[in-house]
Amino acid sequence: MSAPIATPAQTAEPLLDVAGLHVEYPGHERAAVEEVAFTLAAGETLALVGASGSGKSVTARAIAQLDPNARYVGSVRFAGEELIGASPATLRRLRGEGVGMVFQEPLSALNPLHSIGRQIGEALGLHRGIAGKALRAAVLELLERVHLADPRVLGAYPHQLSGGQRQRVLIAMALACRPRLLIADEPTTALDAHLRVQILQLLKGIATADGMGLLLISHDLVMVRGFADRVAVMCEGRIVETGAACEVFDAPSHPATRALLAVRQARLAPPVASGAPAALSVKGVCCDYLHQPGIFKRPQTVRALAPADFELARGETLGIVGESGSGKTTLALSVLRLAREGRGEIVLGGGEHGQLRFDRLSGPALRAARSRMQVVLQDPFSSLSPRMTVGEIVEEGLLIHRPELTPAQRRQAVIDVLGEVGLQTDVLERYPHAFSGGQRQRIAIARALILAPEVLVLDEPTSALDAHIGLQVLKLLAELQRRHGLSYVLITHDLSVVRALAHRVIVLQSGEVVERGTVETLFTTPEHPYTRQLLAAAQYLPAA
Structure with missing residues (x-):
């Protein structure tokens, strides 16, 4: 019998390799994340799903070491480089050019004192050396890619935009430095269904075309099924199920996965009384x-x-x-x-x-x-x-x-x-x-x-x-x-x-x-x- 044909993810060294990851915070008896392990290949989309508080965002932040008070144990290798215990200079370079991140709450992630154009332009100036008219053009190009082509957005401040518009600004900022890995923590939380599809198509297309790894954290299981290559389900700080997206959704094996899938068709509205005032x-x-x-x-x-x-x-x-x-x-x-x-x-x-x-x-x-x-x-x-x-x-x-x-x-x-x-x-x-x-x-x-x-x-x-x-x-x-x-x-x-x-x-x-x-x-x-x-x-x- 001939050997099975290996996929690129199997033959190439993974872009991201997480093994035995523990994350602990001072004053907490139990670790927030325990024995988390997964790999992500270049050009691949991995969805990390689970209940609120299951450890999804903690795992994402641990990759770029964003919590200075946390204690990290285990291994996080990005492009073959170990990040656990890396120097501050290495981590700064990584956060600017290697890993982009879209945070869950855009209003708290954006600076209320600076215009949108200035905030996106800051990353382009620091890491890509773009200035002057070229900087403005580059910012407008990024905004257009996330469907915010109106030039008035450049001079707007975060509080003047809707929740969905702020989320798209965060995505533009994350893409500004052309990262090799993009971590999207609920990137479509504030978007309607039509724009969610557009944004995820955009992210998926960039990941595939540019060989960028995409770690997608979401509770929107319908969207995950349509865009992720693989899925990892988290429960109480551990990964309890993983596999190809179609397999996990068609035949879930863990109770946590089945609970996440059993909620879409609910009809809960009580009847309105006849003649209600x-x-x-x-x-x-x-x-x-x-x-x-x-x-x-x-x-x-x-x-x-x-x-x-x-x-x-x-x-x-x-x-x-x-x-x-x-x-x-x-x-x-x-x-x-x-x-x-x-x-x-x-x-x-x-x-x-x-x-x-x-x-x-x-x-x-x-x-x-x-x-x-x-x-x-x-x-x-x-x-x-x-x-x-x-x-x-x-x-x-x-x-x-x-x-x-x-x-x-x-x-x-x-x-x-x-x-x-x-x-x-x-x-x-x-x-x-x-x-x-x-x-x-x-x-x-x-x-x-x-x-x-x-x-x-x-x-x-x-x-x-x-x-x-x-x-x-x-x-x-x-x-x-x-x-x-x-x-x-x-x-x-x-x-x-x-x-x-x-x-x-x-x-x-x-x-x-x-x-x-x-x-x-x-x-x-x-x-x-x-x-x-x-x-x-x-x-x-x-x-x-």
Whole structure:
């Protein structure tokens, strides 16, 4: 019998070879990562998947030695060079030219004081020596490759971009120095399904064409299946299953893998009571920003959101979907009275508190009314104070809106709501930086839920969570809705979240409502071409 034909990954020395990797942090009894071993060949894509807190991001950061307080044991060889114990100079060179990294939370990874053009240009100037007009051209070329071709982005600051736009800026920065290995830690977290496909096609194409290794960390198993060559599943700091992507997904052998795969078709939304009163009425809400293109140029009015109307009944969930930058978050912030430029009629209605013209309130009256409509923001790391413990963060709303409670009552309320989102009492005295992205999102949800609002605006509530933990959070939200009649405005790019929790859907494109209807109608018989495009990208409809 002739010998099997060897693949390039089998014959060539791997670009990245990790063996027996342990990562320990001071003050923690258990290692964050134990006995992790895998290889990655040039031009290959390896997906590292697992539940929130399973060790995926810790493993990725260990490759470039990004945690100075961590203790690393084992071997990490990049292009034949051992990185464990390498000198600071070697690691600086590696981080600039050898390994690029796309971090999970773009707002915290980008400098708020520098423009986008300056931040991307800094890497090009330091490592490739590009300056002047050539630098501007190179930055624009990178932005175009990640679908941000508008020259105005060069002068924009991180807070002026949407979550998806910030994520694409991070990808452009990581690609600036043409790395041999790209580590993408949730690179499509803030993107809608259509742009996720575009970005992953871009990364996959570059990896294949340039011989770049791609380590993809993600909880989006649908996308992983479509783009990864191999998959490694992590659970409690260890790799528990590995193999070709098609084999792992078609015949998973470990319970952790099966749990990650069993959540896509969930339908959790409780029925809305017949004749349910209105919880929120929105009429003509719109938002125009004043853009200053330059010192000697006249300011321009940019329409971020055309007038939009919707009604939300008690116990109902309205899903708002659309591509990154379509106006989803702008709509949410305008309804919440958090966008200064937003305007329109906003009525909180019914219930034991009575009807309230939310748009006409100001000062103390507006602050008091905010307990009736709370929000879970998209980026938990930037929305949680790094100077406060988890207990203080969750308790803060009670101090403002429920001053009559005793310290013991407030503490018990905090413990109860943390338990509802799957966190134990030992988190009370810890700070946000000590948690994974998914755990921080659960803290943010607990902070909003503790005031028992009538309306809860959920801006990407599961974007930082793996599928299994995300399903737990959605089940919690559905149960709270069933028990208390809560109403949700659900802003998301994840159509599986809409399918699970929403009753009705609004589709936004370029700041305008292009389609609306029930979840069943939208998923089975969408009318607008853009809606069909979104569903096809998320693999709910055949590609056109």
